Amino acid sequence: MKKSADCARRVLNVALPEGVISQAAAFHGHLGPWLVLGLKAGVHARRKLAASPFELKARIFCPAGTPYTCFIDGVQFSSGCTMGKGNIVHYRAKRCRVEFTRTGDGGRFHHKDTKAQGGSGTRLRLALRTEVWDELHSGSDEGMAGAARLGREFSRRRLEELFAQ
Numbered sequence: 641m642k643k644s645a646d647c648a649r650r651v652l653n654v655a656l657p658e659g660v661i662s663q664a665a666a667f668h669g670h671l672g673p674w675l676v677l678g679l680k681a682g683v684h685a686r687r688k689l690a691a692s693p694f695e696l697k698a699r700i701f702c703p704a705g706t707p708y709t710c711f712i713d714g715v716q717f718s719s720g721c722t723m724g725k726g727n728i729v730h731y732r733a734k735r736c737r738v739e740f741t742r743t744g745d746g747g748r749f750h751h752k753d754t755k756a757q758g759g760s761g762t763r764l765r766l767a768l769r770t771e772v773w774d775e776l777h778s779g780s781d782e783g784m785a786g787a788a789r790l791g792r793e794f795s796r797r798r799l800e801e802l803f804a805q
């Protein structure tokens with residue numbers, strides 16, 4: 641593996657900074673695993689697609705209602721795709737996934753950079769892994785304290801452990 645790709649992979653898998661978690665929890669109202677999943681997906685999209693919040697669109701597929709829609713707030717907070725800017729849409733679905741699209745050119749340097757990572761550089765799909773979905777329905781995140789505990793644990797997990805691309 642090339643050194644630059646290895647470096648990029650490490651950067652993509654670092655745990656979320658505490659500041660991001662606490663600010664997102666303040667924005668959303670509480671800390672939980674679905675919020676953290678959205679945060680991780682949005683951070684990854686911003687880095688991978690090298691896009692500003694004005695160049696990115698998010699399409700979220702998940703069941704209607706909480707706790708699933710807490711994922712949407714996480715994506716809004718970290719990706720910059722927001723209801724106010726109109727660049728995020730929710731579709732009802734049985735499971736949870738998100739598609740990010742870069743709409744701008746992203747600048748010459750970043751365009752080259754994302755191409756070098758092997759993708760088209762304009763689209764990214766992340767689908768919540770079945771085992772994570774099952775874990776989230778096993779009762780391990782019951783109560784506010786349980787949700788916060790599992791949220792913190794998810795924040796330290798590698799992206800590939802949570803989502804399939």
Ligand SMILES: [Zn+2]
Nearest residue numbers: 670672675710
């Ligand atoms: Zn929530």
